[in-house]
Amino acid sequence: MVSNPVHGLPFLPGTSFKDSTKTTFHRSQTLGYRNGYAVVRRPTVGIGGERLQVNQLSQADLDELANKAPMLTYGQLKQAPPAEFIPAHVAFDKKVLKFDAYFQEDVPMSTEEHYRIRQVKIYYYLEDDSMSIIEPIVENSGIPQGKLIKRQQLAKNDRGDHYHWKDLNRGIDITIYGKTFHIVDCDRFTQVFLESQGIELNPPEKMALDPYTELHKQPLRKYVTPSNFDQLKQFLTFDKQVLRFYAIWDDTDSMFGECRHYIIHYYLVDDTVEIREVHERNDGRDPFPLLMNRQRMPKVLVENAKNFPQCVLEISDQEVLEWYTAKDFIVGKPLTILGRTFFIYDCDPFTRQFYQEKFGITNLPRIDVSKKEPPPIKQELPPYNGFGLVEDSAQNCFALIPKAPPKDVIKMLVNDNKVLRYLAALESPIPEDKDRRFIFSYFLATDMISIFEPPVRNSGIIGGKYLGRTKVVKPFSLVDNPSYYGPGDFFIGAVIEVFGHRFVILDVDEYVLKYMEGNAAQYSPEALLSVQNHFRKQEAPAPELENKQTEEPPSTQELEALIDMIQKQLKDHSCKENIQDAFQVYDKEASGFVDREMFFKICESLNVPIDDSLVKELIRMCSHEDGRINYYNFVRAFSN
CATH class of the missing domain: 2.30.29.170 (PH-domain like)
Structure with missing residues (x-):
């Protein structure tokens, strides 16, 4: 930069010259941005970048210029703007002056003390010039303490004036409601506030002590402890x-x-x-x-x-x-x-x-005394007494009023009126029991068994119902968990033990063979094969079920018993309505007999179950010596 040759000359007309080397004449920016807001920025250089030859003002000078009201040489003076008004409840909100004071109270009727000193706190609230006096609570003092005077404006004299903060200072007495309080000290905030307002505070004083309290703070005199226990x-x-x-x-x-x-x-x-x-x-x-x-x-x-x-x-x-x-x-x-x-x-x-x-006892235990639930008692049924079925006896232990055991309803609906019949002989060392024959009826709906003994004339044994419907327990099974006979236990040659009596299966119905072939999974291959071989060997009905010739006609009692059983077991058969008319058509002479061949043709046309064991026994009892069959008694079994 070329130095100015006229530097130092007075700035007068004729002595000011332009700088020919100056090329910039712009002004410095006085506005700037900070955090997105436009702010005023004081320039540091003059026009064209020249250095300002002026002294920077201090902060005190700037404040003085800001507060100085301008004065005009000519014209009327402008009044300064009034200061912003701030109400007292805003300016002095939550600002309280605190003074420590005490008052003396006489004790007229006491030999140990004549007066007592009661220390208090005086609070002055600047926002509304109210005051309150509170006495700290001392434990076991026996004196009502706490708030002595609630917050209010306190009267200073009889003219209605109230105490102001200008009237409060250290080392002075104030009388409130007849009691004279002596102020000894104040807190730091109160001292700063009063001094800022131009009040000269008196030096702090010590709080007066209560003589009775100080007397009891002295060490107790030593004396001999009495022999009895000191309850105090x-x-x-x-x-x-x-x-x-x-x-x-x-x-x-x-x-x-x-x-x-x-x-x-x-x-x-x-x-x-x-x-x-x-x-x-x-x-x-x-x-x-x-x-x-x-x-x-x-x-x-x-x-x-x-x-x-x-x-x-x-x-x-x-x-x-x-x-x-x-x-x-x-x-x-x-x-x-x-x-x-x-x-x-x-x-x-x-x-x-x-x-x-x-006592020096540490780690006292915490014992758990919560009542624990006893282990569940296993419910066991009493021993089986032998009366009825085990399921029926067990129902007396489940409820006060016993109910019938639950039944398999679906099984009863599917197998309704399905009966498997078998011809059996009694296995007994008694000679009279060798010729006895029994008809086993197995009801698939309830798994029950009934035994019927066809009456034999002049045998000396009364036939009829040998065993009612019931479930038969297999031998060597548990009493509490019995195992009952099922369809798979009945086949040719099988031994069935019923309450101590042994029976041997000799013959079965054709329906049994059909059922076994349709439900082969329930039977062993040997059982199914034994029944199939038995029917292959038979060219005619078994002589045990159907005797073609009888030496003597059956008795009326035996015949009526058999007819009654057939009516109960085959009561739902569909051929009972027109069976009598069919036999009478072929019996031209109305003799009540038809030949054997015609009898079986009529039964087959009317869908009569002639393969049933009971029906075979009835045909045997109705057969005549000449080969004819009396259809009157046969028709009675299938009519009402």
């Missing part, structure tokens, strides 16, 4: 200290007894015991809180005091050798009080700390 010291030391124990009283061994919870309080101040009940919601008991009122509990009585009327007179020290103390209450041990044995299972934290400091 116990009261002052253990006041409001109570040991709390949690206990139970287990009375479940007695009739209608139960386990009940209690809280035992032991008052250290006078060694008294209190027992409180723990009530639960809906426990059914009257809401009495106390089981035993607070009293001293004797532990060992004098022998002569056993007959002492305790229910009338209180027990004194003359009747008691030893009282219950805190060392007798230990967690985890039983404690007998007035004949009841309580088991202490827990205590509160204060009690644990007391036992640790006083």
